Amino acid sequence: MELNTSRFGTIQFEENDIIQFPEGIIGFTQYKRYLMYERPQELPFMWLQCIDDPSLAFVIVDPSIFYSNYTIKVSESDVALLGLADIKDAKALVIVVIPTDDPGKTRANLRGPLVINPANKIGRQLVLSEEYPLQYFIFAERTA
Amino acid sequence: MLILTRKLDESIKIGDAIEVRIVEIKGDQVKIGIEAPRSIPVHRKEVYLAIQKENMDAVSQNVNNIDNIKNLIKNQAKK
Numbered sequence: 001m002e003l004n005t006s007r008f009g010t011i012q013f014e015e016n017d018i019i020q021f022p023e024g025i026i027g028f029t030q031y032k033r034y035l036m037y038e039r040p041q042e043l044p045f046m047w048l049q050c051i052d053d054p055s056l057a058f059v060i061v062d063p064s065i066f067y068s069n070y071t072i073k074v075s076e077s078d079v080a081l082l083g084l085a086d087i088k089d090a091k092a093l094v095i096v097v098i099p100t101d102d103p104g105k106t107r108a109n110l111r112g113p114l115v116i117n118p119a120n121k122i123g124r125q126l127v128l129s130e131e132y133p134l135q136y137f138i139f140a141e142r143t144a
Numbered sequence: 145m146l147i148l149t150r151k152l153d154e155s156i157k158i159g160d161a162i163e164v165r166i167v168e169i170k171g172d173q174v175k176i177g178i179e180a181p182r183s184i185p186v187h188r189k190e191v192y193l194a195i196q197k198e199n200m201d202a203v204s205q206n207v208n209n210i211d212n213i214k215n216l217i218k219n220q221a222k223k
Binding site: 007008022023025026027028042045056057058059077080081095096097098100103104106109111112125127129134135139 | 182183185187188191192194195196197198199200201202203205206207209210211212213216
């Protein structure tokens with residue numbers, strides 16, 4: 001299958017690559033289908049490209065790369081919604097904002113992680129309470 | 145907005161599946177219990193709105209943005 005994206009031109013994908021967000025991503029709840037799009041030169045950062053709106057994409061990253069003990073409590077109902085057999089199978093990713101005019105202020109949203117079940121490709125944006133910051137400055141925290 | 149008066153331990157049913165109950169009243173704080181199907185997300189509004197705004201800020205990024213932080217990543221890796 002092909003998707004004509006606004007950022008990356010035409011990208012190829014398989015049915016099996018589609019990640020379903022049954023409730024969408026908060027603020028974009030009308031869009032349910034996404035792809036993980038990696039470009040080797042950009043790793044560990046990746047893109048979550050929306051299929052339903054080819055101009056919609058988020059920069060995402062595995063938070064454990066810069067935040068070593070990021071553990072989130074996933075409620076029983078979230079485990080059920082994700083169809084997880086074991087919570088350890090879940091993959092957590094966070095959305096990143098890289099300000100164009102000030103890349104040093106790159107921040108990750110640790111309070112609203114995306115949790116994905118790799119087995120059935122179902123994802124959900126969780127809303128955590130206060131324990132993790134909404135805006136975690138990836139570079140500033142390290143250099144401080 | 146529909147406004148109903150409730151006392152402690154009284155509930156409101158919304159459709160068949162949702163129940164909202166007043167669990168505790170203490171000064172200016174009210175504890176509310178919500179029973180809803182798993183498919184209906186329930187969130188504190190201010191947290192939900194904050195995440196929504198952060199998501200909105202995240203979508204206007206262009207393909208060069210990751211390039212812009214590459215040097216920062218390299219510097220960080222050295223530490």
